[in-house]
Amino acid sequence: MNKNIKHISKLLSLILRHDPSVIGIQLDKNGWAEVSELVIGINKNGQNIDVDLLDEVVETNDKKRFAFNEDKSKIRANQGHSLSVDVELKEMVPPDVLYHGTVQRFLDVIRKEGLKKGGRQHVHLSHETDTAKNVGSRRGQPVILSVDTMRMHSEGFKFYKSENGVWLVDKVLPQFISF
């Protein structure tokens, strides 16, 4: 990926998931930023960007992290927020098993407490073991945990799927995890 595009993608993640105030803008309750305000804010912050480049960043993003509204006047992150916004996630029946990528040093705590959402709004799970492996690799040698989502679902836990295909849940108790 073009270096500039990657840089802008990272900046967008910061602004749209965690802290819009870094460029002096606000998100609405559904996590939307006004595209016009965003472009002005990013330019003021010293990064040259126009609507076409923003479009390219959204289109080429490897994980489809961002989405425009219909008339492209607004933009938001599909998931991954620490900010408490309602991105209108769809509740869905999960596949029988989902995976979580982590690293060895967290396993003792995870065995005791299960998976917790930490700084984000949800625990992130994936359908593919490869994705879980990549997620874990961000922190070191990846460890892939399997989650018995069929049982969780039958016991009433709610699952959501983001627009870009990430499975989200409030927490995963240890009894549902295979180590």
Ligand code: HQG
């Ligand atoms: C671990 C990226 C101690 C958990 C990725 C993880 C993903 C615990 C870390 C998305 C724990 C949290 C999310 C417990 C979980 N005690 N550690 N009880 N429960 N953990 O970044 O899932 O590129 O908030 O295993 O690709 O790593 O940003 O979550 O290691 O999709 O779009 O605590 O972020 O996507 O880390 O990653 P994170 P995650 P983007």
